[in-house]
Amino acid sequence: MNNTSFRDNAGFIFEHAGKIYRQINKCYEFEYEKLMSSGLYETLTDKKQLIPHKEVNLVKIRDMNFYKYIQPEMIKFITYPYEWSFSELKDAALLTLSIQKTALKYNMSLKDASAFNIQFQNGKPIFIDTLSFENYKEVAPWVAYGQFCRHFLAPLVLMSYRDTRLNKLFVTNIDGIPLDLCCKLLPIEAKLNPGVLFHIVIHGVSIKANEGKKSLNKHNNFSRLAMESLIDSLETCIKHLKLPKLKTEWGEYYNNTNYSSETLKIKSEIVQEFIKKSAPQTVCDLGANRGDFTRAAANSWGADYLAFDIDAAAVEENYKRVKLNKEKNILPLLLDLTNPTPAIGFAHNERADFLSRFRCDTVLALALIHHLAISNNLPFSNIADFFSKLGKFLIIEFVPKTDSKVQILLASREDIFADYTQKDFESEFSKFYTILEKRELYGSKRTLYLMRKK
């Protein structure tokens, strides 16, 4: 059984012969058949909102709860909401609401609204939990409303009104940010937003106030109109949430760079050449910033590109470009390389860590080494070891101490980095890699390397 699906009694995900399948249990037969026969599945898959699947026979591995096996279309990389930018989370939230609205038209409803049910494929969010639909009961409130607010609205509101880094609260709250916590962190002006006041503040107080209530049946008087109103209200609130203009070091990096336009052009050409030589199907661009070099590589070589950066403004900008250009093969994600996403959940076994999800053919590490080695005191050997676990080929830029950007890093601290030399760099990386090519970057003191894992 897959680690992510053991909480669901409707079925579970498992891997068999290198492929991903989902068992549907007998208890979910009615809902599954309704999803398939009502036209809802067809509508959602046609709109590319729900992951398509095919029914398959795997005779030997049936268990007593078995009803059917389905084989969903494979998602290449599993990502989590705490790795998404504001707009990625916002699009995922709006997709969930759109699916709920469509489901209601077919007399079905989402029984959960977890952000983990959304993944990114071809530059867009897609709903992956086929077993999340249930029969809609006309008088019942939306059972997933609380979860939707914790998983989507609370982090979005915190990012919009307080700080974009607050989506990391998801890591310590696997079932979303509790509304009372969100409320405590919000500034007063956020609470004056009618949607926030209603869905976060009053809703949060109501949760606290009703913690002792036992029977829910007598409260079942929630009309379809009320359900539509609730969804519309959430949608309006989320659509109006915006990120304040972020001005950070990385968001403005290329406006403050020490490269000339000619050097940038040459660097881009070398990266493209090295990418072609490594002939990857998947590329991890570490420290991708707004994705300028990711895009240059993607334009010259068709592969799937994961563009990681620590800076929320850069990842946000990159995702906006993906949407603007309708790019299908670049996925911008948030990542602190010095503290990569950990495994979380029950027994550390529900949401996987960074290294077990992201293995690629080629790793791009441009203008990154000095931040890891000097800003974060990481030895070359540890960096090389980590990169070698990620991918077979490495395209890396060495930035010497004489470079103005390194001088900035050293300006306010003692230079304890006697080993930070090109010779030591090559020597330590050679323990893990064979250096295939080395190019000095014209107009700068930097060098680009193409390496292959030993």
Add this chain to the structure above:
Amino acid sequence: MKKLPDYIVLILIISLFVINQEALAYINPGSGSYIFQTITGGLLSIFYLFKKLILNLLNIFKKPGTKDE
């Protein structure tokens, strides 16, 4: 649908703030959201219908050929 008097709506909202019961570990965390929806469903519907009415009125005065989002 019959509209609730304003003072009742106000009392309902204020009561949400003042009612405070002891937290119990055995309670389903979804209960509060469930009950909240049933209490506020009517209010939401009124706002929704009002919003639709305004949008429909605006559409009447819109130039022909212009489309909604």
